[in-house]
Amino acid sequence: MSGGDPAAAEHAYPVASVDDVPEGSARRVEVEGRALALLNLDGEFYALSDACPHKGARFSMVGTQTVVGEGTHGELDPEACTVKCPYHYWEFDLETGDAVSGSKKRVPTFETTVADGQVWVRLR
Amino acid sequence: MSEPGLAEFDTDVQASAVVDADFHVEPTAEDLARYFEDDRLRRRFETHGFPEFGYLVNRTLAKNYDDPTISGIRTLGHARTGEDVREGADAIGVDTALVTLGINQLGSIQNPLVKTAVCRAFNDYALDRVTPVDDDIKLVAAIPHWDPDAAVAELERVGDEPDVVGAYGWIGPYGLFGQEAFDPLFELLTDLDLPLVLHHAADDNRFTPNAMSMRTFVEWTWVNPCTQAIQNTANMVMTGVFDAFPDLNVVYQEAGTNWLPFLAYRLDEVYADHTGDFMFVERAFEAGQEYLSRQPSEYVFDNVYTCSQVFVKPDDPKAFRQLLELSRAGDTLIYSSDFPHYTFDPPAWLSKVLPEDIREDVLHGNAEDVFRL
Numbered sequence: 001m002s003g004g005d006p007a008a009a010e011h012a013y014p015v016a017s018v019d020d021v022p023e024g025s026a027r028r029v030e031v032e033g034r035a036l037a038l039l040n041l042d043g044e045f046y047a048l049s050d051a052c053p054h055k056g057a058r059f060s061m062v063g064t065q066t067v068v069g070e071g072t073h074g075e076l077d078p079e080a081c082t083v084k085c086p087y088h089y090w091e092f093d094l095e096t097g098d099a100v101s102g103s104k105k106r107v108p109t110f111e112t113t114v115a116d117g118q119v120w121v122r123l124r
Numbered sequence: 125m126s127e128p129g130l131a132e133f134d135t136d137v138q139a140s141a142v143v144d145a146d147f148h149v150e151p152t153a154e155d156l157a158r159y160f161e162d163d164r165l166r167r168r169f170e171t172h173g174f175p176e177f178g179y180l181v182n183r184t185l186a187k188n189y190d191d192p193t194i195s196g197i198r199t200l201g202h203a204r205t206g207e208d209v210r211e212g213a214d215a216i217g218v219d220t221a222l223v224t225l226g227i228n229q230l231g232s233i234q235n236p237l238v239k240t241a242v243c244r245a246f247n248d249y250a251l252d253r254v255t256p257v258d259d260d261i262k263l264v265a266a267i268p269h270w271d272p273d274a275a276v277a278e279l280e281r282v283g284d285e286p287d288v289v290g291a292y293g294w295i296g297p298y299g300l301f302g303q304e305a306f307d308p309l310f311e312l313l314t315d316l317d318l319p320l321v322l323h324h325a326a327d328d329n330r331f332t333p334n335a336m337s338m339r340t341f342v343e344w345t346w347v348n349p350c351t352q353a354i355q356n357t358a359n360m361v362m363t364g365v366f367d368a369f370p371d372l373n374v375v376y377q378e379a380g381t382n383w384l385p386f387l388a389y390r391l392d393e394v395y396a397d398h399t400g401d402f403m404f405v406e407r408a409f410e411a412g413q414e415y416l417s418r419q420p421s422e423y424v425f426d427n428v429y430t431c432s433q434v435f436v437k438p439d440d441p442k443a444f445r446q447l448l449e450l451s452r453a454g455d456t457l458i459y460s461s462d463f464p465h466y467t468f469d470p471p472a473w474l475s476k477v478l479p480e481d482i483r484e485d486v487l488h489g490n491a492e493d494v495f496r497l
Contacts, residue, residue: 067215069202
């Protein structure tokens, strides 16, 4: 997450209000035709492509309730700054997008900025 | 945007329909106990319940599968009823769910009478509480094949129910299906036009010398069932099962897919050099049959099907295409989700990575044929 006037940044788009994504949760947003997962880890916002490079699960499902029963999908780890995929638990670093272990695959991540209660994402 | 708290799956399936050949239903022990007929067995079952999943597993092997904080065995939830099945199937983009007993560690119940009673209770429970909810929920009925006579009796009891589309058993812990003792079961299956569906047996292969030599979850859970399926298929082909029962279909679940061409061509090659054994196989000996009627590979490709989960997709597109072609995936591969386990392969994902010319067959056509939907 970076500071400055996001509106002045090239390819920056407002995607959600801060209140839309409570701490420890995720939300799918669409920007310029791209589907992103917006994650809030202890007040820090992270954005990444909303499709796991393994089998396409949506990272935005993390923390949501299972379809039936009382479990939850995937896992957010604020200490490690990682997300675990809801389908198969592949774990990715939210800063770099690199897989934490087991795979060399990478998920695209995007810079985020908060200004006036709004979360902005820069697509490049 | 999705609403917080609601899961949103990719259900953009590139096929006209999806049949899921392995959607696990997990009734609780209490759910099933009500369907036990024998009071003594019910009391026994109520006392001990199901074996805990993974209790035989060295938990350090199974990071994602039995970690209680991750609950990999119920990543997508817990389907107990028909309503749960419909909700879960809709969420992941499945039209028709073929439900199977999700208690695959059943073999860890030592007493065969209890295990057999569980199969019977599950079938009654599923036909009472699961399939009536929706026309597109069908049952692959559990059969107690550790006792071939009991398996026949159970299939005679439920096999002609309209919602029963297959007979469900386990590879690994109970011996190979080429044994003649299974002939009455095969005869009944072909009479009923039902496939034999074989799932890997979870914990139940733990205490073998080979399994005790394995050190990783990869070997034990994801390679071991494939080798068991290869061994079982070779056994069924080479003991003449498919000569005696040419219309019998066998469907493997969670046992890999790409071993079909290896086995088919391996059998052809070595059988050509070693035909002499076959006439001494019990089935052939009694029938006075000297040779197999067809090349071994023909049985493999005509009588054997594999389910997609866990589906291997090499990153190299050429290698992927070749694997599909060599496996004759358009004729032999059937989609399965393995709901609710963490190894779930979404139908939307599979539909997008498969070549267009086999997509419809894999996502629903082959299942419709084999399970006579």
